[in-house]
Amino acid sequence: MSILQGQITRRSVIVGTGCLVVSFSLGRAFAQAPAAPAPPTTPPAPPASLPGSLDDDRFLDSWIRIDPDNSITVFTGKAELGQGIRTALLQVAAEELEVDPVDIEFITADTGRTPNEGFTAGSQSMQNSGTAIRNAAAQVRALLLAEAAKRFGIAPTELKAENKSVLAKDGRSVTYGELVSGEMLHVEAQPQSALKQPGTFRVMGKPLPRVDIPAKVTGQPAYVHDLRLDGMLHARVVRPPSSAATLTEIDQGAAEAMPGVVSVVRDGNFLAVVAEKEFQAVNAMRTLAEAARWEERETLPDQTDLPAELQRLEREVGTVAEAGVLSSDGKVFEATYTRPYQIHGSIGPSCAVAQMKADGTLDVWSHTQGVFPDRAAIAEMLAMPEEKVHVIHMEGSGCYGHNGADDAAADAALIATKVSGKPVRVQWMREQEHSWEPYGPAMLMKVSATLDDQGRIASWAYDLWSNTHSTRPGGAGALLAARHKAQAFQPEPAELRISPSGNGDRNANPLYTIPNKRVLWHFLPDMPLRVSALRALGGYANVFAIESTIDELALMAGSDPVEFRLRHMEDPRARAVIELAAERFGWDKAQMPRNRGRGFGFARYKNLAAYLAVAMEAEVEPETGRVRVIRAVSAIDSGEIVNPDGIRNQTEGGILQSISWTLYEAVAFDRTRITSTDWSSYPILRFASVPDSVEVHIVERPGEPFLGTGEAAQGPAAAAVANAIRNATGKRLYDLPFTRERLRNAVGRA
């Protein structure tokens, strides 16, 4: 580590050792070097960039606290969503701190305690928080070793950190708690850390059992749904029957007179009941719903002609990628693909608890993906200063993106302000979750591609039509309660933004080598159905469309689909997962019996994160139209491995969830209302149809950056299903989902 003489700051004086000076001045010195001293009028250069989320919260003790009793607390702004991030981040911290995971108290997203890491989304928790915690922990370990070296009067290299103590070769030892004093850890992190080498790992790279699972399988309180506070009341919301409905008449009397009912809340179009017991609230909700009169309007598009509706909504076009000159010479393949609106469909409807306290502060417990943005939105909705709102993450049912979590938090917050003092628990009903959560947006993808006479892709034109895939808070207008209350907030207008990681255009630019291409996002600012982030965003449908097209081009070229992909792929890590998945599947030798087919899919998530390839064998019943995936064999490279079983669990889940989306799922609606309101009107994957086996093979990349895992599989899995059906039947399906009716139509058995 560097020593910067002549840049002594207040913090360096406090640290006082002289051997580890970490400060703003250090960052500036790096940023400016080797330039000559700047004239006084030049504004100071920004501080040096720090690893991961350390760049946003730069003090070590924002992430790691060590108390005199030798207790260790690690903080993350990310939230456990069922993806196992708590366990993986704990492993990272334990590794670099040289302690056992059980010795760490681990605090997740809480506006009163943890760093602000925005949303837990985009498969970025390992990159952002994992990188920050790893570097912070390594730097804390270095500070502890330096302090011990000073006390013992020997070089840090003569010491080792182990089991919450620093040990000298001569037998002396001192605990971390004894070493930490004053503001020793209240220092800014440095850009560089002395990270442990992969060969020395004790905890990282090993399958540590998830720390949250024992409580979940034994009925311990594990979810915000299980939070029971003293004097807690139960609320239920009565939502409008459709998104544009307005309340014209309500007689609250019958509901108010029901047993246990504490109050009926009305604020514009926002209606709720509060009762002493939960089922009393459910009954009162039903009575109140029957008493409400709404004026409804036809605002939804024509579901029977969604492609035309999506094109009608286009207002702007963004260029995602452009290279060379498009041409229609050679063999041409053209296709149009569609993806419907799809739900997150958490098994547990959204839930929150809120309490307006006598001191004018509001506590909200929520399974939101972003405690800080949710706090800002709730504070705006209630016209409260942000610092008076405290949002604490507690787990919910898996969310898979922006579902009803933030809205339920806003519901609870708004109701809590009307029954001041008592905590209020709100849980949505099933039909509310299905009808009101923001959906994954419908998409239309058109491809026109050509092959040259060498069997290589020469030209690629790709046009996609889509809304934005993120309407998260943000402002209060992102919250249903804020939209429905009398002083209503409007959603922020959506804007077309082209970014490296993409949104609706995520993965729209193929990773394959194609000399001439043009990728356009036809942007739809108006959102007749409420939409937002669903796992993988546009990546799911874009990869489905690209990888379906690649298979057709391979057929036109007379090539094997795997060989054809490799022919167009230069990235060695991409090639490695493609080759591994093919090998483990037995792609070369696979002989498919009648009505069975094999399909392949690949993507690098966002074109900059995890690599995933999957091969599938699927069985088709032409008479019924039923499709079942028999087996899936995948290979993933998500960089440095922290918890291999966590990677496998997430990847298995991503594959199965994508099979469900791809075979079964589409939101149904008429011109006024959502009609997919439960699991019979919106079917998903059931046990009878899950594969016989799902394999996940992990490519180890020791020393490489974390790439994240949770959303790598969805696009490739959809493509593998489509390509397996094509292989089994000779027919390609272009419209998601591949329902029995569509399959029967395709094979002429309708």
Added chain:
Amino acid sequence: MSISLTVNGSPHQVDADPSTPLLYVLRDDLALNGAKYGCGLGQCGSCTVVVDGEAVLSCMVPIMLLEGREITTIEGLGTIDEPGPLQQAFIELQAAQCGYCIPGMMMSAHALLRRNAQPSDEDIREALATNLCRCGTHMRILAAIRRAGELMKAASLPESDEGRAG
């Protein structure tokens, strides 16, 4: 009105409307977390408990039908310190992602394993026909139930309803 219920071997007097579905009484009156509200329509299985050996959707059954019956929830299969075979198997195979549906899965499996300690894959899929999982943990759930059968066979003691949680 008071109704007496036997849950995990312990008697309880519950002061609730007799038409209240069992799920709400378990969660609200008895402070048991295992059974989960998922749909209230009998479509998802996350509220599954076992009544007299049979898997039952607790969101659909009013408590007035349950006097004198033996109700078992996930809390009755073991504790975090002394997990029962099903719980051990789900922990061993890390058969959860968000975990919300898992207690319902386990109670469906419990009813199955009581009558068939060595179920086939088809038997397990059939027993879980009404249980939905959204995280895509299905393969591990199937494996964990097979593993629980092995653990129970190895221990040579059938899963007991007699309230291991005490």
